[in-house]
Amino acid sequence: KAGVTQTPRYLIKTRGQQVTLSCSPISGHRSVSWYQQTPGQGLQFLFEYFSETQRNKGNFPGRFSGRQFSNSRSEMNVSTLELGDSALYLCASSWAQRFPRNEQFFGPGTRLTVL
Amino acid sequence: DQQVKQNSPSLSVQEGRISILNCDYTNSMFDYFLWYKKYPAEGPTFLISISSIKDKNEDGRFTVFLNKSAKHLSLHIVPSQPGDSAVYFCAATFNAMDSNYQLIWGAGTKLIIKP
Numbered sequence: 001k002a003g004v005t006q007t008p009r010y011l012i013k014t015r016g017q018q019v020t021l022s023c024s025p026i027s028g029h030r031s032v033s034w035y036q037q038t039p040g041q042g043l044q045f046l047f048e049y050f051s052e053t054q055r056n057k058g059n060f061p062g063r064f065s066g067r068q069f070s071n072s073r074s075e076m077n078v079s080t081l082e083l084g085d086s087a088l089y090l091c092a093s094s095w096a097q098r099f100p101r102n103e104q105f106f107g108p109g110t111r112l113t114v115l
Numbered sequence: 116d117q118q119v120k121q122n123s124p125s126l127s128v129q130e131g132r133i134s135i136l137n138c139d140y141t142n143s144m145f146d147y148f149l150w151y152k153k154y155p156a157e158g159p160t161f162l163i164s165i166s167s168i169k170d171k172n173e174d175g176r177f178t179v180f181l182n183k184s185a186k187h188l189s190l191h192i193v194p195s196q197p198g199d200s201a202v203y204f205c206a207a208t209f210n211a212m213d214s215n216y217q218l219i220w221g222a223g224t225k226l227i228i229k230p
Contacts, residue, residue, distance in 0.1 A: 042221045042223055045218045048216075092158070100147075100208045100218035101149075103161040108156065108158050
């Protein structure tokens with residue numbers, strides 16, 4: 001079974017631009033969640049989607065948004081990029097509805113650098 | 116405000132000995148705790164979890180202990196193996212408001228197993 005895939009793996013943008021990251025979950029998984037990891041900090045939860053609906057949301061500004069498609073693939077968008085948005089963005093998927101207690105399967109992440 | 120703290124950025128343990136990774140938390144609303152480990156250039160992988168109504172959960176070489184009065188949990192790995200060298204993240208969940216579940220992560224502890 002293929003794992004969670006994220007594209008692109010690396011991205012360089014400049015301040016003020018916007019960016020869209022993509023995540024394809026494991027086949028059959030309907031829950032997709034997104035996390036930001038910055039140096040020296042743990043992961044910070046952005047949001048979670050299940051069956052195309054955002055069910056849970058972390059404490060991030062509205063510049064961070066996401067969506068999920070009918071095939072469970074998900075995209076995350078960051079508008080008006082700031083230097084502090086430079087981070088590793090991780091996506092995870094799971095099959096159960098018991099987010100966040102259930103085991104989540106993570107992709108390798110997208111490394112975003114904002115110049 | 117770090118609600119989940121892993122105060123040791125790194126830990127070095129001899130192969131075959133016990134590794135003990137610690138995690139402290141401040142939010143008494145946390146009702147479930149998880150441990151993930153992460154190898155470089157890969158996403159985190161789930162290790163073990165524990166509900167707040169229990170004080171111990173065991174899975175093979177991994178045991179998690181929860182001390183609610185001290186707001187402290189620990190992960191024990193016995194015996195430690197070279198493949199256990201990774202960054203270990205502690206995470207905690209709670210229902211913030213209106214079924215908006217949060218997953219709060221620690222900053223991670225890098226475990227190094229010496230041969």
